[in-house]
Amino acid sequence: MNRRTFHRAPEGERRQELIEATLDCISEFGLKGATVRQIAIRAGVTAGLVRHYFDSKDQMVAEAYRAVIASLTEKAKNVEGDPATRLKEFIAVNFTEPVADSRSVSLWAAFISQVRVDPVLAEIHREGYLAFRNTLQELLSEFLAAKGRPASAEECRRHAIAINGLVDGLWVEGCLAGDLFRDGELVSIAMASVEALIGLPIEN
Amino acid sequence: MNRRTFHRAPEGERRQELIEATLDCISEFGLKGATVRQIAIRAGVTAGLVRHYFDSKDQMVAEAYRAVIASLTEKAKNVEGDPATRLKEFIAVNFTEPVADSRSVSLWAAFISQVRVDPVLAEIHREGYLAFRNTLQELLSEFLAAKGRPASAEECRRHAIAINGLVDGLWVEGCLAGDLFRDGELVSIAMASVEALIGLPIEN
DNA sequence: GAAGCTATTATACGCTTGAATAATAGCGAC
DNA sequence: GTCGCTATTATTCAAGCGTATAATAGCTTC
Numbered sequence: 001m002n003r004r005t006f007h008r009a010p011e012g013e014r015r016q017e018l019i020e021a022t023l024d025c026i027s028e029f030g031l032k033g034a035t036v037r038q039i040a041i042r043a044g045v046t047a048g049l050v051r052h053y054f055d056s057k058d059q060m061v062a063e064a065y066r067a068v069i070a071s072l073t074e075k076a077k078n079v080e081g082d083p084a085t086r087l088k089e090f091i092a093v094n095f096t097e098p099v100a101d102s103r104s105v106s107l108w109a110a111f112i113s114q115v116r117v118d119p120v121l122a123e124i125h126r127e128g129y130l131a132f133r134n135t136l137q138e139l140l141s142e143f144l145a146a147k148g149r150p151a152s153a154e155e156c157r158r159h160a161i162a163i164n165g166l167v168d169g170l171w172v173e174g175c176l177a178g179d180l181f182r183d184g185e186l187v188s189i190a191m192a193s194v195e196a197l198i199g200l201p202i203e204n
Numbered sequence: 205m206n207r208r209t210f211h212r213a214p215e216g217e218r219r220q221e222l223i224e225a226t227l228d229c230i231s232e233f234g235l236k237g238a239t240v241r242q243i244a245i246r247a248g249v250t251a252g253l254v255r256h257y258f259d260s261k262d263q264m265v266a267e268a269y270r271a272v273i274a275s276l277t278e279k280a281k282n283v284e285g286d287p288a289t290r291l292k293e294f295i296a297v298n299f300t301e302p303v304a305d306s307r308s309v310s311l312w313a314a315f316i317s318q319v320r321v322d323p324v325l326a327e328i329h330r331e332g333y334l335a336f337r338n339t340l341q342e343l344l345s346e347f348l349a350a351k352g353r354p355a356s357a358e359e360c361r362r363h364a365i366a367i368n369g370l371v372d373g374l375w376v377e378g379c380l381a382g383d384l385f386r387d388g389e390l391v392s393i394a395m396a397s398v399e400a401l402i403g404l405p406i407e408n
Numbered sequence: 409g410a411a412g413c414t415a416t417t418a419t420a421c422g423c424t425t426g427a428a429t430a431a432t433a434g435c436g437a438c
Numbered sequence: 439g440t441c442g443c444t445a446t447t448a449t450t451c452a453a454g455c456g457t458a459t460a461a462t463a464g465c466t467t468c
């Protein structure tokens with residue numbers, strides 16, 4: 001009997017590979033089509049291994065969701081420079097790969113659709129949303145202060161909610177049907193809209 | 205052998221019931237949990253009947269998607285009154301039941317997540333999005349004209365894209381985690397934001 | 409009220425699913 | 439080298455899936 005040769009990977013690495021394979025499958029075949037076997041094939045291992053690393057498929061999917069949310073918010077957090085530059089970048093990053101990608105929005109939607117079903121996913125979503133919005137709120141606060149138009153936390157909160165909504169909405173449509181928009185149109189609309197919302201130009 | 209008694213329903217009615225049951229199951233159990241059997245139970249019939257009305261489960265799901273998109277856009281279209289009232293209502297309706305409901309956003313997300321997988325769903329989504337956005341664009345055009353600030357189609361297009369994004373984004377978060385917002389806060393933020401975006405008050 | 413049509417039920421089939429178990433091969437320690 | 443640990447493979451299992459088919463019960467027509 002010819003048994004396949006294989007490579008014994010370090011735990012962290014293999015877990016990461018499995019999660020990445022899970023996300024690939026969900027985005028390509030949908031949550032329904034992301035079966036343990038498909039995921040294993042994608043990761044280049046056999047199906048049994050999944051259960052060696054995760055208690056269940058559901059647990060693996062939940063961890064995969066965490067990874068998605070993290071990747072969507074981390075890109076936006078690590079921006080350097082003065083407040084104006086950071087605010088600008090924070091918005092622009094959502095319309096640039098890898099965030100602006102049909103794979104990302106497919107994954108996001110797949111998980112969103114389960115929020116009502118699975119309280120674990122609901123909690124992960126909530127944390128991710130608040131992290132993103134609070135970062136934005138802080139950015140706005142600093143930006144407005146630097147522009148000599150300091151605003152109350154409450155005012156910044158409302159602005160953050162609106163801008164977050166705007167960016168999310170444009171991001172979704174851009175990813176789903178990018179061909180409905182001209183090159184760079186979405187980021188241009190987003191930028192102009194944010195300026196209109198806060199009543200200030202962003203350029204520094 | 206005791207066979208269940210049943211009611212012979214008119215074709216249209218039964219189809220409608222099956223589609224509604226499909227949507228109920230998708231929103232409650234997710235696409236994965238919306239099995240033919242569950243759907244049949246929800247509709248109060250047996251599983252076999254599904255295939256009497258639809259060529260396949262997939263076809264039924266696609267029709268169900270059409271129904272969702274239609275319900276999300278129809279509510280917004282049928283608004284009467286002067287341009288300002290109609291614009292106001294068009295936006296407000298998205299933050300009022302039945303559009304503003306966790307069931308709606310679950311369904312929307314479930315289908316969005318399949319857009320990449322299934323070209324049929326992609327086309328349905330595209331039509332729905334454009335219908336919504338074009339209606340909004342027309343509304344904006346009339347509103348601006350009525351306010352004595354007529355705008356070009358291009359300008360209205362950009363405004364429609366931005367407002368559509370804003371409304372969509374706020375709608376999603378409001379439906380998913382309504383408790384993160386105060387009563388009426390979202391519609392208030394939405395209204396204020398739209399006014400900022402077009403640079404005019406909406407009240408008539 | 410009997411006949412005929414078909415919407416509906418009931419049952420069965422082949423496949424795929426997530427999971428459990430047993431066998432084995434890679435690899436570090438000594 | 440070879441021993442021992444365990445990551446990995448291979449195989450199996452019961453449950454649930456979408457679908458196919460045959461029997462039947464509710465209407466309609468006359």
